[in-house]
Every structure is written in C-alpha cells, then in structure tokens.
Amino acid sequence: AQSVAQPEDQVNVAEGNPLTVKCTYSVSGNPYLFWYVQYPNRGLQFLLKYITGDNLVKGSYGFEAEFNKSQTSFHLKKPSALVSDSALYFCAVRARGATNKLIFGTGTLLAVQP
Amino acid sequence: SQTIHQWPATLVQPVGSPLSLECTVEGTSNPNLYWYRQAAGRGLQLLFYSVGIGQISSEVPQNLSASRPQDRQFILSSKKLLLSDSGFYLCAWSVWGTNEQFFGPGTRLTVL
Numbered sequence: 001a002q003s004v005a006q007p008e009d010q011v012n013v014a015e016g017n018p019l020t021v022k023c024t025y026s027v028s029g030n031p032y033l034f035w036y037v038q039y040p041n042r043g044l045q046f047l048l049k050y051i052t053g054d055n056l057v058k059g060s061y062g063f064e065a066e067f068n069k070s071q072t073s074f075h076l077k078k079p080s081a082l083v084s085d086s087a088l089y090f091c092a093v094r095a096r097g098a099t100n101k102l103i104f105g106t107g108t109l110l111a112v113q114p
Numbered sequence: 115s116q117t118i119h120q121w122p123a124t125l126v127q128p129v130g131s132p133l134s135l136e137c138t139v140e141g142t143s144n145p146n147l148y149w150y151r152q153a154a155g156r157g158l159q160l161l162f163y164s165v166g167i168g169q170i171s172s173e174v175p176q177n178l179s180a181s182r183p184q185d186r187q188f189i190l191s192s193k194k195l196l197l198s199d200s201g202f203y204l205c206a207w208s209v210w211g212t213n214e215q216f217f218g219p220g221t222r223l224t225v226l
Contacts, residue, residue, distance in 0.1 A: 032213050043120075043204055043217035044158075051213060090158070100146050100208040102215055104158045 002027045004093050006105035013081045014113050021076040021108045023091030032094035033074040034102065035065055037087050044090060050074060061085070081112045116141035120205050120218040127225055133178075133192040135221050137205030140186065145207040147188040148215060149180055152202040164188060200225045 003026045013019045025031055032051055036044040048059025055067045065076045076089060088107045095101040117140045127133060139145050149161040160173045162180035170180050177196050181189045188205055202222050206215040 034214055036217075041202075041220070041222065043219045044206075046214050046216060049214055088156070094213055100210060100213060100215065101148075101160065101163060106157045 004105040010109040019081040023074045034092040036090045086112045118218040124222045135190040137188040139207045148206040150204040195225045
C-alpha cells in the first residue's frame with residue numbers, strides 16, 4: 001500500500017535559520033511526490049513536485065526538496081526561514097491509476113519565531 | 115489561466131438539514147475533480163473524485179454524495195446533515211499528465 005509519513009506534528013525555527021520539514025514515503029515503483037502549503041482557513045497551495053530528474057527540486061517562495069530514493073524521503077527545506085512561512089505543510093504521493101489521486105501526509109505545522 | 119471557485123465560503127446548518135456545496139473550474143477542459151474534507155484543521159480525507167461528467171467514485175461510505183452535471187462543475191450534497199459532517203471542504207482539480215492537484219479556497223461547514 002502507498003503511504004506518506006510526516007513524523008513531526010510541529011517544527012519550530014527562528015527567523016533566518018534554515019528549516020527542514022520531513023517526509024518519508026512508501027510506494028511501489030517510481031514515486032511522484034509533492035509538497036503543499038496551507039495558510040489558516042485557506043485552500044492548499046502547490047509548492048513543488050518531484051517526478052523524475054534532478055533529486056533537488058526547487059519550488060515557490062524559495063523552498064526546495066530533496067528526493068532520496070535510498071532513504072525513501074522527500075524533505076522540504078529552505079535556507080533562511082521567514083515569519084511568513086509559518087503555515088501547515090503537507091507532503092503527498094500520487095496513487096497508482098489514471099485518476100491523479102494523491103495520498104497526503106497528516107501535515108506538519110511550521111512555526112517561525114521572529 | 116485556470117481558476118477554481120467554491121461557494122459558499124462559510125455555512126452554518128442545523129442537524130438534519132440538506133447541503134449543497136458547489137465547485138467550478140475555469141480555464142481548462144475535462145479536468146479530474148476531487149472533494150476532500152479536512153477535520154480539525156489537519157488531515158485531508160478524499161471523499162469523491164470524478165474523471166468526467168456523470169462519473170463519480172466514492173472513497174469512503176458516508177452521509178454525503180457528489181454529482182458532476184457539467185464538465186467543470188462538481189457538487190457535494192447531503193439530504194440530512196450530521197454533526198460529524200462539520201469540517202473544511204476542499205475541491206481540487208487536475209489534468210492528466212500534470213500530476214499535481216490545484217485546490218479551491220474551501221468551504222467551512224458547521225453543523226449545529
């Protein structure tokens with residue numbers, strides 16, 4: 001069965017410091033991986049995806065994610081956190097089949113302190 | 115460019131009343147459409163998805179139903195709401211080949 005795990009409910013980081021939000025996955029075959037961000041009472045916004053190619057994927061708002069096949073991980077990173085990055089972050093993997101269904105992790109709340 | 119709309123933005127309904135939430139997509143044709151529920155501000159649960167007009171797949175048994183009367187319109191309904199139907203309802207679309215889904219602004223439903 002395909003699944004996504006986000007082991008941290010919350011990540012706290014000081015503004016200006018680097019941040020990492022962790023994600024591990026379990027799929028058969030090649031994974032299609034995604035990161036989304038959600039601000040309070042808003043829909044999810046697409047940040048970035050890994051389909052194939054370079055393991056380091058760059059996305060919106062200065063975020064990037066590194067695909068690591070041996071560790072089955074797809075951690076989200078940013079070199080210097082902003083207070084405005086505080087939000088709920090979801091990792092997702094595409095399910096098999098022709099529907100583009102996504103399986104989401106449980107989300108990680110990122111809190112950036114000034 | 116593509117946009118997705120949901121309405122209403124918020125809704126407060128009594129237990130036992132009917133429900134109709136609407137989602138429309140602009141700027142694309144034949145999208146895959148999805149309804150999610152987010153409870154307690156965290157995990158997303160896929161409720162329904164549709165790959166075409168009149169084609170609805172249900173992911174979990176529940177008190178809700180979905181319909182797709184037009185290519186870019188997706189409706190979530192209930193005949194009688196339960197307290198447990200409260201939550202944040204999100205509609206999303208995707209196009210085959212692009213993989214990612216794009217989400218609407220959501221509807222906050224409170225059942226009292």
